[in-house]
Amino acid sequence: MRRDTLDAVSPNVPADLASLELAQLEDFVESLGHRRFHARQIYRWIWQKGAADTAGMTDLPRDLRDTLAAQAAVRSPRVVRRDRSEDGTEKFVLRLQDGRQIESVFIPDTPSQTFCISTQVGCAMGCAFCLTGQMGLLRNLTAGEIAGQVRVLARELDMLQVPFNIVLMGMGEPLHNYDETMKALRMLADPIGLGLSPRRVTLSTVGLVPMLDRLSAEPLMPNLAVSLHATTEAQRAAIVPTTRKYSLHDILDACRRFPLAKRSRITFEYVLLQGVNDRAEDARRLARLLSGIKGKVNLIPLNATPGIPFDRPSDERIDQFARILAEKSIAVSVRKSRGRDIRAACGQLIVEGQGRRSPAQQLAEAL
Ligand code: SAH
Ligand code: SF4
Numbered sequence: 001m002r003r004d005t006l007d008a009v010s011p012n013v014p015a016d017l018a019s020l021e022l023a024q025l026e027d028f029v030e031s032l033g034h035r036r037f038h039a040r041q042i043y044r045w046i047w048q049k050g051a052a053d054t055a056g057m058t059d060l061p062r063d064l065r066d067t068l069a070a071q072a073a074v075r076s077p078r079v080v081r082r083d084r085s086e087d088g089t090e091k092f093v094l095r096l097q098d099g100r101q102i103e104s105v106f107i108p109d110t111p112s113q114t115f116c117i118s119t120q121v122g123c124a125m126g127c128a129f130c131l132t133g134q135m136g137l138l139r140n141l142t143a144g145e146i147a148g149q150v151r152v153l154a155r156e157l158d159m160l161q162v163p164f165n166i167v168l169m170g171m172g173e174p175l176h177n178y179d180e181t182m183k184a185l186r187m188l189a190d191p192i193g194l195g196l197s198p199r200r201v202t203l204s205t206v207g208l209v210p211m212l213d214r215l216s217a218e219p220l221m222p223n224l225a226v227s228l229h230a231t232t233e234a235q236r237a238a239i240v241p242t243t244r245k246y247s248l249h250d251i252l253d254a255c256r257r258f259p260l261a262k263r264s265r266i267t268f269e270y271v272l273l274q275g276v277n278d279r280a281e282d283a284r285r286l287a288r289l290l291s292g293i294k295g296k297v298n299l300i301p302l303n304a305t306p307g308i309p310f311d312r313p314s315d316e317r318i319d320q321f322a323r324i325l326a327e328k329s330i331a332v333s334v335r336k337s338r339g340r341d342i343r344a345a346c347g348q349l350i351v352e353g354q355g356r357r358s359p360a361q362q363l364a365e366a367l
Helices: 003-008 022-031 038-047 062-071 131-135 143-156 174-189 209-215 233-239 248-256 280-290 315-327 359-366
Strands: 078-084 090-095 101-107 114-116 120-122 137-140 165-168 201-205 223-227 266-272 295-301 332-334
Touching (some): 078 143, 090 143, 101 143, 114 143, 120 131, 137 174, 174 201, 174 209, 209 223, 223 248, 233 248, 248 280, 266 315, 280 295, 280 315, 315 332
Parallel strands (some): 114 165, 165 201, 266 295
Antiparallel strands (some): 101 114
């Protein structure tokens, strides 16, 4: 077996078939003394039919099925709670193998069907307006757990055969869990499985510059969304602590050199906080900063929540900000908040009661 497969399967614990890429699964099947092509059948069962165990994989030889029953498992995050909003948005609380909990959200008809997926339990980046940031980082998700959210949601919603988009905008900073996130995207993209094209995936990041450069060389390139939120270094440092290490200036430079497919643009996310970054001069400065970059702006009026020391600007203020950008020929949209009544909206994802270390200490370690 290759080294990466050996890392993924340990002799003492049943191998988790749902955390292996197809090539790793082929190695594993071969290591059991069977033909490699059976891996394709297993992959199909897991990723196209949503199989939750090996018992029902009826087209496999009997002895392979018996071996798998003894030595392998198909691990899936378990749905412990499912809430449906008035607007059709559904929030899933999922329990992982070690008891940790994460949240994933289904957002219907935007106009596409979209799954908002988590990449970490909590987040170490500590943005001042984000509840997940207040949790601190509890741990990274594995590729199996990241891709597993998609499989579980598609199965629960009966959407295994329906096209959908993925946004990596749930809990966590995807570029702070780079390798597992990329492996999950490869697992989801495999045509033997869900065949999810990277064009249907949007990765949202706070802007970890070295990782942005690494992303720019990936063969499977998701769409990129960068959380900007401010127009001066001081303003950004006050609400996004990572700015102290990766300046606004450096992030925008990384965006300028980021290779974009034809007709594709970087989305710049901008959370609007009343009296902090929502003035006309902020809008004008944002337009200037973005000139010459193939980008569009997605304004996200703050989802105000107890514990977050900011307010949402008025609708007039939001409209004025958007109008100024549009007048400067910047493509702009205002994100409609979905699922607020079930706390499924941006920045509201937190699973209470999961003890944590100090977020400030974690940020220091992460940077
Ligand atoms: N860590 C990544 C992706 C997860 S956060 C990132 O920061 O980009 C996804 C989006 O939700 C980000 O743009 C983030 O700034 C936004 N967000 C966080 N808290 C929010 C809040 N309280 N209201 C509105 N948007 C919020
Ligand atoms: Fe982490 Fe993103 Fe929240 Fe910032 S906004 S704390 S990077 S999840």
